[in-house]
Amino acid sequence: MDILDPIILFFLLGITIGLLNIKLSLPRQIYDFLTILLLLSIGLKGGIEISSTSLTTILHQIIATLFMGFLLPFIAYPILRYLGKFSVYDSASIAAHYGSVSVGTFAVAMSFLISKNIFFEKHMVLFLVLLESPAIISGILLSRGFSKSTKWKEILTEALLDKGIILMIGGLLIGWIIGPENIVSIKPIFFDSFKGILALFLFEMGIIASQQFSILKKHILFLISFGILMPILSSLIGIIIGSFLGFSIGGITIFATLAASASYIAVPAAMRISIPEANPTFSIISSLGITFTFNVLIGISIYYNLAKNFFIILGR
DSSP, X not given: OOTTSHHHHHHHHHHHHHHTTOOOOOOHHHHHHHHHHHHHHHHHHHHHHHTTSOGGGGHHHHHHHHHHHHHHHHHHHHXXXXXXXXXXXXXXXXXXXXXXXXXXXXXXXXXXXXXXXXOOOTTHHHHHHHTHHHHHHHHHHHHHOXXXXXXXXXXXXXHHSOHHHHHHHHHHHHHHHHOGGGOTTTHIIIIITHHHHHHHHHHHHHHHHHHHHTTOXXXXXXXXXXXXXXXXXHHHHHHHHHHHXXXXXXXXXXXXXXXXXXXXXXXXXXXXXXXXXXOHHXXXXXXXXIIIHHIIIIIHHHHHHHHHHHHHHTTO
16 A cells, blocks of 8 residues: 555544654544445445346356455464464454454455546455355354354354444445435545545544554464464465456455455454453454554555466466
């Protein structure tokens, strides 16, 4: 990302305020409002795009995306368990975060590509929605296995009825129903103001992320290494899968970013219920304090350049 991009400067301002221990943050109601607008805006954009797309033509992409969502936690788990020396429950919980996605990171990646006039397949937002649930289920399997005590009804309910998922699905359906010809009346707030909404959202996220840094103690070196290297490894998996699915360079970049991001909203809530033995501090520090910061500042640019080079290697 360009360090002079306004949304990055807002994020850095938030981090600075947090590190200086200045008591300033957006009111909770305003932050919730911005989050709702962001989720609905992303959903609407994707819904309008897929209104002219047959889902049967992208069924193989949907299956591959779900597979990736299940796969990534199983890659992260042994790294956390045997190199990081975390407990089974903490390893499973953190791994689940890294199989899921960050809406904020996705929004920044979209903004990055749009600012550079780089084409990407707009139905990527559908994959954003799909990647929440598999990671949650994988995390629970890693912590408990296929035992009789596994409460599948509660797991599936938590995975599928998360508020963020419902908002994005709702936006998708509305965008799909109205199509591009009927967006004029809602365009000013959901489309024209998108970057301003994202800037304010990242300002608050910068403050929240900076507050996690001071909690790092015993696992500081490992969590920093994992929070940076795991996204890069995951992005390479996303680039390989995205390339063979036939995405454009921009599409591969988005897909790699989805693979490289880590959830800090939906999965933490699910893990608190499903794996209460896990310490949520580790997950939040790693996913939000380290990985989100890394992705927003330099990660997305790295994934774009990797995608571009892989595209050249394949001769496309």
